[in-house]
Amino acid sequence: MKNRIKKRSVGSTLLTCFFAALSLLWLFPVFSVLINSFKTNAAINLDAFALPNGESFAGFSNYLKGFTFGNYPFLKSVAYSTLITVASVGLILLCCAMTAWYIARVADKFSKFFYYLCLFSMIVPFQMVMFTLSFTAHKLSLNTPYTIPVIYVGFGAGLAIFMFVGFVKGIPKGIEEAAVIDGCGPVRVFFHVVLPMLKPSLISVGILEVMWVWNDYLLPYLVLDRTKYMTIPIHVQYLKGSYGTVDMGATMAVIMLSIIPIIVVYMFCQKHIIKGVAAGAVKG
Amino acid sequence: MLRRKKKYSADCRLTKRPIQRWFPLFVLPTFLCFCIGFLWPFIQGIYLSFCKFNILTDAQYVGTENYAKALKDPGFINAFWNTASFAVVSIILINVVAFFIAYALTQKMKGSNLFRTVFFMPNLIGGVVLGYIWSLIFDGILKAYSTYLTANQTYGFWGLVILVAWQQIGYMMIIYIAGLQAVPGDMLEAAHIDGATKGQTLRRVILPNVMPSITICTFLTLTNSFKLFDQNLALTGGLPQIIDKVAMAKINTTELLALNIYSTYNINKNFHGVAQAKAVIFFILVAVLALTQQWATRRKEVEQ
Numbered sequence: 001m002k003n004r005i006k007k008r009s010v011g012s013t014l015l016t017c018f019f020a021a022l023s024l025l026w027l028f029p030v031f032s033v034l035i036n037s038f039k040t041n042a043a044i045n046l047d048a049f050a051l052p053n054g055e056s057f058a059g060f061s062n063y064l065k066g067f068t069f070g071n072y073p074f075l076k077s078v079a080y081s082t083l084i085t086v087a088s089v090g091l092i093l094l095c096c097a098m099t100a101w102y103i104a105r106v107a108d109k110f111s112k113f114f115y116y117l118c119l120f121s122m123i124v125p126f127q128m129v130m131f132t133l134s135f136t137a138h139k140l141s142l143n144t145p146y147t148i149p150v151i152y153v154g155f156g157a158g159l160a161i162f163m164f165v166g167f168v169k170g171i172p173k174g175i176e177e178a179a180v181i182d183g184c185g186p187v188r189v190f191f192h193v194v195l196p197m198l199k200p201s202l203i204s205v206g207i208l209e210v211m212w213v214w215n216d217y218l219l220p221y222l223v224l225d226r227t228k229y230m231t232i233p234i235h236v237q238y239l240k241g242s243y244g245t246v247d248m249g250a251t252m253a254v255i256m257l258s259i260i261p262i263i264v265v266y267m268f269c270q271k272h273i274i275k276g277v278a279a280g281a282v283k284g
Numbered sequence: 285m286l287r288r289k290k291k292y293s294a295d296c297r298l299t300k301r302p303i304q305r306w307f308p309l310f311v312l313p314t315f316l317c318f319c320i321g322f323l324w325p326f327i328q329g330i331y332l333s334f335c336k337f338n339i340l341t342d343a344q345y346v347g348t349e350n351y352a353k354a355l356k357d358p359g360f361i362n363a364f365w366n367t368a369s370f371a372v373v374s375i376i377l378i379n380v381v382a383f384f385i386a387y388a389l390t391q392k393m394k395g396s397n398l399f400r401t402v403f404f405m406p407n408l409i410g411g412v413v414l415g416y417i418w419s420l421i422f423d424g425i426l427k428a429y430s431t432y433l434t435a436n437q438t439y440g441f442w443g444l445v446i447l448v449a450w451q452q453i454g455y456m457m458i459i460y461i462a463g464l465q466a467v468p469g470d471m472l473e474a475a476h477i478d479g480a481t482k483g484q485t486l487r488r489v490i491l492p493n494v495m496p497s498i499t500i501c502t503f504l505t506l507t508n509s510f511k512l513f514d515q516n517l518a519l520t521g522g523l524p525q526i527i528d529k530v531a532m533a534k535i536n537t538t539e540l541l542a543l544n545i546y547s548t549y550n551i552n553k554n555f556h557g558v559a560q561a562k563a564v565i566f567f568i569l570v571a572v573l574a575l576t577q578q579w580a581t582r583r584k585e586v587e588q
Contacts, residue, residue, distance in 0.1 A: 023402040048424030095314040102310040128567040132325035154321015215410030233412045278462035
């Protein structure tokens with residue numbers, strides 16, 4: 001008996017060691033970007049995996065360069081990315097939750113039609129609509145960070161409505177009926193009764209949408225007027241893609257700058273994020 | 285019967301009708317956005333795939349000419365086979381590894397929360413940034429053998445597989461963990477009492493119960509690998525390029541379908557229609573695959 005317990009603990013320690021090693025391997029790519037962002041260009045080209053030493057250490061000069069590198073201030077891209085993400089996800093959550101509640105509760109012919117259209121839109125790849133979408137966006141002058149949320153709501157509506165309809169169907173109708181009997185109109189029922197109950201699903205859908213919008217490259221690239229507006233992914237691609245001689249050090253610094261906020265947010269809300277992904281997938 | 289009918293009408297008067305009156309607030313804005321962001325571009329896209337066009341106003345109907353050109357393009361055929369083999373390899377690799385990591389992490393183990401956090405982290409980084417991170421690493425490794433990532437089609441293909449596996453294993457792991465935690469404890473206990481070995485329990489009890497998660501994960505990895513674009517663009521951009529002597533056409537050897545459509549559009553204005561036709565073919569392919577996969581795996585799920 002004693003032997004068996006000991007055996008098991010040895011096995012579990014081995015497993016822990018194995019996973020600890022695997023985790024380090026998993027972090028290695030980000031770590032190597034970090035060390036390279038402190039190295040001079042020549043040192044990066046010579047050996048990408050060497051730690052910086054006295055000669056190859058560049059201090060924060062790559063980061064200073066990174067802020068203005070490519071004739072477009074990096075912080076401007078960060079600001080536009082933040083604006084687009086916050087506005088788009090906010091709008092998606094509000095509009096789609098309202099629509100999903102309407103679809104689930106009214107269930108008339110139009111609701112059903114719209115719901116099936118949403119399901120259909122989920123299997124359509126972005127390449128199918130990208131050219132025509134950019135035409136439409138330019139024609140309706142939706143090509144600024146202030147108006148692009150309209151397009152995100154339109155293209156993201158399918159998944160969000162599908163998930164919200166699933167959540168709304170799980171809410172007992174009786175509570176809403178009680179509110180109606182007490183004299184609430186539909187708007188108050190939605191905002192004061194339904195929305196608070198939807199809070200966990202708002203968080204999980206919100207997380208999925210933030211992950212999509214913040215990292216999306218092609219949609220803003222095609223839709224936005226790129227001479228004036230860039231987001232972080234467009235900025236990174238622009239630095240690497242369109243330069244003959246690439247300043248590797250500054251690029252590494254920019255990549256690091258674009259990862260740091262994500263990691264900070266992740267450290268604070270990782271429980272919510274992981275839960276949200278799991279909840280979202282189970283519904284999907 | 286009578287009571288039921290009465291209840292229905294009361295329900296209708298109480299909740300349904302008043303909500304319907306607020307249609308302009310609840311549905312109309314979303315529906316308009318949906319039309320601008322999806323429905324109209326989709327319909328227009330189908331129409332334009334039968335046209336020769338540069339901008340929208342000069343579209344000329346040319347019949348199925350674009351489709352014929354698209355299907356004859358060796359670059360497109362090459363991209364199709366790349367995508368198909370990439371999808372097969374990454375679906376198997378990602379799901380098997382993610383499942384076993386999830387299985388190990390749901391056993392009692394020290395630090396399993398920390399490992400979960402680490403494995404999931406790459407999902408939060410965008411595809412373009414991931415591509416550049418890994419091109420640094422692959423180029424760094426290949427430098428030791430005095431070669432580089434875009435020198436060879438094989439490097440580019442397996443590089444992309446490694447990148448996408450690194451990114452998506454964490455995501456699928458989370459879904460599998462949720463599935464494994466939902467396996468009823470009394471079933472596991474019953475299997476244990478009946479003397480089932482760990483392998484038997486895994487095969488006969490756990491696997492049938494996590495079938496819904498397997499359905500979701502294979503579906504997600506399948507559609508993700510078909511829709512993959514950012515990582516492909518940033519890692520190799522389709523390079524190396526070779527010239528097909530028979531068709532006299534350039535082929536980007538590591539291009540997947542989505543990137544091929546995009547680069548076809550950018551050749552010149554004579555290729556806009558062809559690119560749109562490719563996009564329609566691509567859409568039909570993705571839709572058929574997604575629906576078939578759903579149909580095939582749903583049948584195997586345990587009835588609940």
